Amino acid sequence: MSAVTYRRAGLVARDHVFRVPLRHDDPGAGEIEVFGREVVAPGKEDQALPWLVYLQGGPGGKAERPLSTSAWLGRALQEYRVLLLDQRGTGRSTPANRQTLAGMSPAEQAEHLSLLRADAIVRDAEVLRKQLVGDEPWSVLGQSFGGFCALTYLSLAPEGLRQVMITGGIPTLTGHADDVYRAAYPRVLRKNDAYYARYPHDAAIARRVFAHLAEHDVRMPTGERLTPERFQTLGIQFGQGSRFDALHFLLEEAFVGAELSDTFLRGVDAVVSFAERPLYAVLHEAIYCQRTASRWSAHRVRAEFPEFDATSADRVNFTGEMIYPWMFEQDPALVPLREAAELLTAKDDWPPLYDLDRLRRNEVPVAAAVYHDDMFVDRDQALASAEQIGRARVWVTNEYEHDGLKASPAVLDRLLAMNRGDV
Template sequence: MSTTFRRPGLVARDHVFRVPLDHDSPESGEIEVFGREVVAPGFEDADLPWLVFLQGGPGGKADRPQSTSAWLGRALQDHRVLLLDQRGTGRSTPAGRTTLAGMPPGEQARHLGMLRADSIVRDAEVVRKRLLGDEPWTVLGQSFGGFCALTYLSSAPEGLREVLITGGVPTLTGHADDVYRAAYPRTLAKNDAYYARYPSDVDIARRVVDHLAEHDVRLPAGERLTPERFQTLGIQFGQASRFDALHYLLEEAFVAGPSGPALSDTFLRGVDAVVSFAERPLYALLHEAIYCQRTASRWSAHRVRAEFGEFDLAGAPRVNFTGEMIYPWFFDQDPALVPLREAAELLAAKQDWPHLYDLDRLAANDVPVAAVVYHDDMYVDRDQSLESVGQVRRARAWITNEYEHDGLRTSPAVLDRLLAMNRGDA
């Protein structure tokens, strides 16, 4: 049964769809996939083309429309929008330590292995046919959503009117090692930019690391905050809206305690909000798997890091923060991940991941594709993205340094330009 609500600027209607967990074996059981249909007021019954939004991640639920934000306001001018919670996220059947608790690790890993882009695309096709019948729709893929869009083009292009990708063109053939070997230098460059803006934070960050090494400091959930977990706060550096957040945490890091300087509750609460995977366990569990095609990741980010001594904490005068990297020790230190440690190890060792991209089909593609490639993107490599765009027929790239990875959410001009590119107006 659908639920409808209104708020200024939009009308929303909720949908729940039942789909097979394993599309190749429907008898294996079903899960739910949730989507929220959004339209501008007064256009509830209008015959508008549909646009389905695929969120970044992996493991991110779709936007919750609290207002007609930058991209959504622009999309609602001429589309009916579906905000799709990808399987395992949000109001779709969730996957995490609680819901998977009754399964042995092997079964957990099998279930989690069904939550990649190939299954997300097959869900989307079920949803499209139930809502639109034979009509194609537009896909807007943000970050990992762009990865899914290219899988969509590879497996079900007949369902697509056009494709729009923002900061999400992956390597089509590279190993996860290639991804992280390119990512560490980009992350180091973001550290340089951060400390150029806030030079006094060099000393404060070093003090925090030294304090954590010498004291048992606990986060709100009760686990210890270690130096290496603090170091992961650089994940924010790739977004214009979050680049300065670390500075505002550090400026309130220390307070006077009974035995000397102590880390403040304000600081610890802010750190926990960034480093905890309680709200997005799939981000940690599947992050390296999204690059795997007949290969195992074998904790790629952890292994490749050994090539970049700039991120060593011991004795370094400057703390260089890491970015979008997942490490095996996350599953020892984060309470949301600890119960899934064995499943994570099985996923890291898995070698028979199916292919996500059909290079021949992409080379013959006839669906218009417009992609923005952010020149200084910390999360997705520019050169790898451009190489992939060149392998997709009818794909055009807009390269810009005006925006960071969150450009879609900061300016309606990003979506407006992509739509214009596919119309031939830009």
């Protein structure tokens, strides 16, 4: 383990690089690096503060970069030493992408990628805990997919946890990926309803853009074609309060005369490209798989919702957190991983991620924020899962969207109070 320390306004940070087994069940199979950034409030560097580990959403999302003491981080630093963990395969941890996997066969790529799920992330965290804290347990804050990881943590190593806080991240514990997307498509349609209710004139612009893309070979600044179906994926922004209006501001500058503007195309590329987060696409359905294969679940289930067929529907409806096989033909960051993705979507021997018996007998305090209108995580599935977790308390709110943790310090403050028994 190596560490580098530096200061900036509002925080003191120490960068840690750890070596962990690629396969925790086979330490002789090689090692990878896992990066964690320790953050503490100025003046508290030498205090014996409790540790709080932040598990980022994703899959494939690197930890938040503390450009400022954001809503949740500022609140956490009042009483914790925070570890911002780059989950394996992301950020400054040993990356997994088209460049680093280029020398492997598709089968080898798929095997490597299969080792980057929540179970391995939890085992990495336990290695880090023992090196940083010793035998003391620490607290975990899981946002979105980070909440999935937190429940895997409770299943595999509850002895390492003092308390758990989850925001927008309680998954179905037993459901198939098909169940996830069957519930997701109607939620995304409701977000489209809300969007067009706010910006009714955007319906005509979206239709014009879609038709233009169908008739012309339009290239984004990076050179790849912007297709109509890729344009529809801009709806992924609808699930975040901070980004709900972003599509409107893109569309209002969509055209320069009869052509799509560079401003629009650059803005679209920033949203639809997976260059910065390829694991989000590669592993997105795998995070739900336990002894089952997904077989391109979102793609198959979409056929049950003709509202997303913009060639025949009354309006262009945008999709959300769905991954489709054609993305691995159109996105240059994903094309080299296409065969590996096919192998992963057919894989049917994924190990379990949750120990239902251990979760029922759980003694670690768990506080979770469930967002009533969350586009990414189904409310009803989350509440059904929470009922199966001992000592879990749930706060259901429609005050925030999926990114509520970053929107207000009140979210983390409420969860801490719930675990203390103050509310």
